[in-house]
Amino acid sequence: MSSLSTEPTDPSLLRRAFSCFPSGVTAVCASDSGTxxxxxxxxxxxxxxxxxxxxxxxxxxxxxxxxLRERHRLGLSVLAEGQDGICRSLADGEGDRFAGIDWEADDDGSVYIHNASLWLACSPYAELPGGDHTIVLLEIHGLKAEPDREPLVFHGSRFRRLAV
Structure with missing residues (x-):
């Protein structure tokens, strides 16, 4: 391995480096007075x-x-392949994030995205400081899994498909 030459203080360099690791994408949702x-x-x-x-x-x-942290229950949906538009909408800070998104709410206020690959009924368990982020632990109270649905994968600052 060649020696490391760059100090990890440049946010754009860190974003680029972190994008080398693929991740799934989740939606964390709840109902607030029916909305x-x-x-x-x-x-x-x-x-x-x-x-x-x-x-x-x-x-x-x-x-x-x-x-969301004030809600008794949260719905966590692991988004599936083809739901990149949903991810973009939920990440957008403007307008109605749920416009055009099929979703449902449980009686406990958890909101789930239709056709996701996994749904978890959660409640906030603990929060820890993590630099410019908060690490949120969620306790699982119920789940429904659709393991045959391909996941939405985010890698290299783009959505990707898994090769079969």
Whole structure:
């Protein structure tokens, strides 16, 4: 390996470096007085089986997370191949993020995106500081998996398909 030559202080260089790692894309959503509220999160990781925990990382500048963290239950949808438009809509800070998106809400206020590959009913468990992000641990209370649905993959700052 050649020696490392660049200090990791340039945000654009770090974004480019982090884009070398493919990730799935999730939607974290809930109902607020009957209106869906949600956001896209590309940093998602299973954490623990007992208790069942996953994590997402949320930018500290998010105006959506403060609304979601107050909800009793959150729906986490792991987006499937072809749902890149949904991801873009949920990541957009302007307008109705749910326009044209098929979704449903449980009685507990969790909101799920139709045709996702995984749905998790979660509640906020803990938050940890993570630089310019907050690491959010979510406890899983229920799930529905569709493992035959191909995932939405984000790599190199683009959406990609898995080769079969």
């Amino acid at each position: 869906p509220v949600g956001m896209a999160a590309s940093t998602f990781t299973p954490v623990s089986l007992a208790p069942p925990l996953v994590l997402v990382c949320i930018q500290d500048t998010s105006t959506t997370w403060p609304r």
